[in-house]
Amino acid sequence: MVEGQNVMGRLERLTGMLRRRGVILPAFEIHGGAKGLYDFGPVGGRLRAKVQDVWRDHWLSQGDVVEISCPTVTPFAVLEASGHVAEFSDFMTVCQACNEASRADTMLEAHHPNPDALSMSELQALLDEASPPCPACGATEWSSIAAENLMFDTVIGAGSSGRAAFLRPETAQGMFTTYPAIYRHFRERLPFGAMQLGRGYRNEISPRQGMIRLREFNMAELEYFIDPEAEASHDFTPWRSTSVHLVPAEGDPFQSTIPDALDNGVILHPTVAWYMARTHDLLHALGIDLDKLRFRQHARDEMAHYALDCWDVELHGSYGWVECVGIAHRGCYDLEAHERATGQRMRAWRNYAEPKIVEIDGWTTDGAKAGPAFRALAGQVKAKVESLPADAAFPASLILENGEEAVVEPEHVRRVQRTESVAGEWFIPHVVEPAFGIDRIIWHIIDHAYQEAGDGDDLYVRMHLHHDVAPIDAAVLPLFEKDGMGEIASDLHLRLCASRGVLAVYDASGSIGRRYARADEIGVPCCLTVDHTTLEDGTVTWRERDTGEQTRLSIDEAIHRLSTRA
RNA sequence: GCGCACAUGAUCUAGUGGUUAUGAUACGAGGUUCCCAACCUCGUUACCCGAGUUCGAGUCUCGGUGUGCGCACCA
Incomplete structure (x- = not known):
């Protein structure tokens, strides 16, 4: 109970801070707000962009994935x-x-x-x-x-003349509807993936729990298209010694490496295992606490009816365990559905190891004779005749679909005998889909990074954000705005902001300790202080957020360090 | 969607129908200070929205919106 109150208190202080500092705030608040809709503010907008950048780079680094963008x-x-x-x-x-x-x-x-x-x-x-x-x-x-x-x-x-439409509930359909273009882009060779970062919309009956259930949300999905008959070749070497929390559909939760769980048959498909492993690394790189991450397998009756295996990544935070990523083997469901609806080919070509020699020996109709003879029924008769064995004899009496009888004379038919060489076949690729709820992940990055120190009302707040996702890379602080320190600091601030990928803030108000605290609260990884020594030798103090440790280095070194790690 | 509770500066909050609405923190200006929310002076900011009751509503009633909790829902 006491612990529950502590969690609630921490959650309230955290959301208060997020609002106050412009990270995440209720949308349209001046008009009374709107359920399930949130703004990323001046700090949060940058956080979201960085999380998306890390996500994008992580998957593009695989080399066989492209990014697309489709309408909502x-x-x-x-x-x-x-x-x-x-x-x-x-x-x-x-x-x-x-x-x-x-x-x-x-x-x-x-x-x-x-x-x-x-x-x-x-x-x-x-x-x-x-x-x-x-x-x-x-x-x-x-x-x-x-x-x-x-x-x-x-x-x-x-x-x-308007056409009915929806705002998309997921981005995935864009990857399926553009499949023919993606297939062409990859020069018609599987496997390959397509991904998309974007917004999705769901008119939730009752949005709750802040960022966890939204009506408009950021998602990021990757569809990886594979040949179901080809042997997957994933190199699991990097994960052989990394143990993860697994909650299988049946049996007790346990710890195991992902490749072991695959070998033991808990994870059903190697490509699903591959994306679980890669997702694990991605979330780690984003700063998620791995002790608060688990993979939970969907029970058979919980899976969409077409899914062959599905694992959620659940993250633990102030709202308990929350599903943040779904990694699903969707079979050929989606492409097949679009193919059926449109008649477009949503397939890939697979060559046989050896061309198949097919002996064709059977019957077909002679259109010139059978057409006039059977008129409207000619099509049905043709289909029926072509299904007859090679030793069929004519005249023959065939019962058609509608129960009518057709008497086929020898003159209506032709014997077909030839040898064909078939090099391969068209098939509908299978899809493994990792789907990420970006807002939920951002929430847990914040939740895991937020730390309060001290006790009573005197809490010192520090956000231990990984510097890859920290909204602001550095704070530039003149110890005093006099003797030229202010000028040097503003110049440094501008030089940092002019470096690609670096965002710095300038803060000269309040005591130096207060400014460190302000920076720590929103997770600025380092503060650069311009002091009296700077006036003498052009060095600044580099103060690390997590340790408070200070080192002196030249202004050029500081800029170089920040622009190379950003 | 149903039920219960709640809604006051940027944040957290006091306020039992009656003057100019409480306090803290934060924020801004100035001072002070040679590095971790110090101190001094001054300053800015609020009763969710709309109807009603009343001489008078932040306070009471109704409706709406939002938030939290429970139920239901949750590709």
Whole structure:
């Protein structure tokens, strides 16, 4: 209990600081705010950009991944094909007695093996027939069912010519809809990946817990396309001695290296294991505390029906364990769905080791004769004839799909005999998808980095951000703004800001200790102090955030150090 | 979406229908100070929004918005 209060108190102080210092703040606050929407402020905006940069560089370093960017406004048909229109809809009904809204499919689970799969009218019929009691008050008077969609809908174009559309609920569909271009870019050779950083939208019923559940959020997804029959060749050497926390779908949590868990069959697919390992490294590089990271495998009934294996990365913070990354083997589900909806080829070509020699020996129709003879049925007759064995004899009587009989004479058919060499085949690639909730990751970077020292009301706050993600790289502090120290410091400040990738702040107000504290609070990794010695020999004090340690070095050295590590 | 609680400067907060709304911290200006939230002087900033009750509303009522907690929801 006491610990719970401490966690709450810390959380309140942390969110207060984030607001006060312009890291993360409720959006549109002057108009009363809006649930589930947050601003990254002058400090947070930079933090987000740096996290995204680290994320981008990490995956591009693999060499077989490209970055794309797709619109957030997405036509209805795209999300219908992907299954989101159905998947993101809940069929709600309202109890007439107590006004409690319930999901119709959930209540009818006792009356149907899989009510989730029913259409709205089927559900309505079943609800009328079964009339289950209201879970809140026990009444059985239900309103008619209404579809609640968790996607934001909009219209492309004006008036009656407008097309229905949604704001995308995930960025992934962009990688699938551009698959043909990506396949071409990689010169038609698997495996390869495409990724995208961007915004996603979900009209959450009840956003809670600050940054954890948002209506508009930053996400980053990578789709890695593989040949399901090719043997994956991932080098796990770097992870052979790195133990991680694993929570398998069955059995107890345990610690293991990722390659061992793969060998033991806990992780089902080597490419999933590969992305788990790479994700582990990425989160470490972002400054996530590895003791507060675990991989949790989805139970079979928790996985999307098409997923073959799925592991979440959960991070522990002020809100407990929170899913921040999903690494899913999605099979061929998405590409197949778009192929089915559009008729476009969403495939890759695979050569056989040896070309296959195919003996074709069978029958087909002679169009010139069979066409006039069977007219509208000619197509069906052709299909039927081509399915006959080589030893079929004519005339033959065939029963067609619609039950009609067709008598095929010898003159209607032709024998087909040839040898074909088939070099390979088209197949739909499988996809392994690591999907990152950037806002949730940023939250945990902050949560893990935020440290309070001291006790009582006199807490000293330090954010131990990794310098790769620290919003501000350095603070330039003139000990006093006199004797020329102020001028030297402003000049240093400008030179730092002019260096690519370096952002420095200038702070001359308050005592030096107060300024160190201000910098520590938002995680500035180092402070450069211009003092009297600077006037004599041109050196400044470099003060490390985490240790408070001070060293003297020349202004040029300081600039060089910051611009090379940024 | 339902229920309960809450909403006062930048942050945290006091305030039981009646003057100019409390305090701390923070922030700004000046002073002081040769390196870790010191000190002195001065200063800026607030009753979530909208209706209502009342001679009078930060305070009471209703509605909205937001926040927290519980239930439900959570690709």
